[in-house]
Amino acid sequence: MNKLKIFTKGFFSENAVFVMLLGLCPTLGTTTSAINGLGMGLATTFVLVMSNIVVSLVKKQIPDKVRIPAFIVIIASFVTIVELTMQAYIPDLYDVLGLFIPLIVVNCLILGRAEAFASKNNIINSVLDGLGMGLGFSMALTMLGAVREILGSGSVFNIKIYEGDGALVFVLAPGAFIVLGYLIAFVNRLQKRKNI
């Protein structure tokens, strides 16, 4: 697999949210607006790239039987770094994302990439994989956040698009499920067309 493909597969063919359905909790829980989705996506990307680097560096030292706990400790360390940094420098976003920041540690996307990719590949490929997957994840979260923000509060990235407040249900829980359902159906359709 060439380097470009390792990087770009995270955006479309193996997109974490739309295709592999990984990391759904932050996907639905934090995307009440486009900016929140983007913030969550970038925080996850940082953890993903860093943990991929460390896992690919220490993959030979970790005994096979304890690899999962070892990966989790590595991921948890980077999550703690992100948590403390965000609390110090962007407290507003930290308050909005709240519980979902410590929960990056149990995002199946990150553990999944550590297990499926970084523990078998060299460091450069692992960085590319982490970046691609992370940015693809951020893209999905931003898209979902933008759609929910437009429908639910009539604005996107806090810029007003139409008058009025929109349908509140799209900002609340049910809207998250329904919008993601339609987005996945849309992506499926695009992929089918490409295959033909």
Add this chain to the structure above:
Amino acid sequence: MEYILIIISAIFVNNVVLSRFLGLCPFFGVSKQVETAAGMGGAVVFVMTVATIVTYLLQKYILISFNIEYMQTITFILVIAALVQLVEIILKKVSPSLYQALGIFLPLITTNCAVLGVAIIAVQTEGYDLIKSTVFAIASAIGFALSLVIFAGLREQLELADVPEGMKGVPIAFITAGLLALAFMGFSGIA
């Protein structure tokens, strides 16, 4: 009365899956059959209750007394990972068929954010004491199991329905979940 309020609120009003968005991977992953859904629900009830009690004690007597609360994420996830391993070993001995049925999702309870999420909500966001934390954990887990079983029932019916081509599989499952969440929103008046 206070406890009844915690229970009702955790099961219906702030349902872990449908309103807090925790534990969605197993929610979509093991909800194709009611039977496996119930097994998963049972495993989560056990793990979540024990995990919340253990993490509460850890937080109170170790992290706070040594002033190392920033270690919270790392310690909590390790405790939960160990507990899941324990449940896996027990289940393998006691009920091999259920162990087979749950397959990959049992080790994945470790990365079930509902378990870690409920533990953090109990000790940090809500600041419950030990008994309230335990009640909250049990109720949350029951809420998780309840929504999982209902959703599995809906999906079993959905197999027979005539769904448009593009919506088959995952998309229609999400929309069903959305409607279920809408139904659970109806409970928000009672708290």
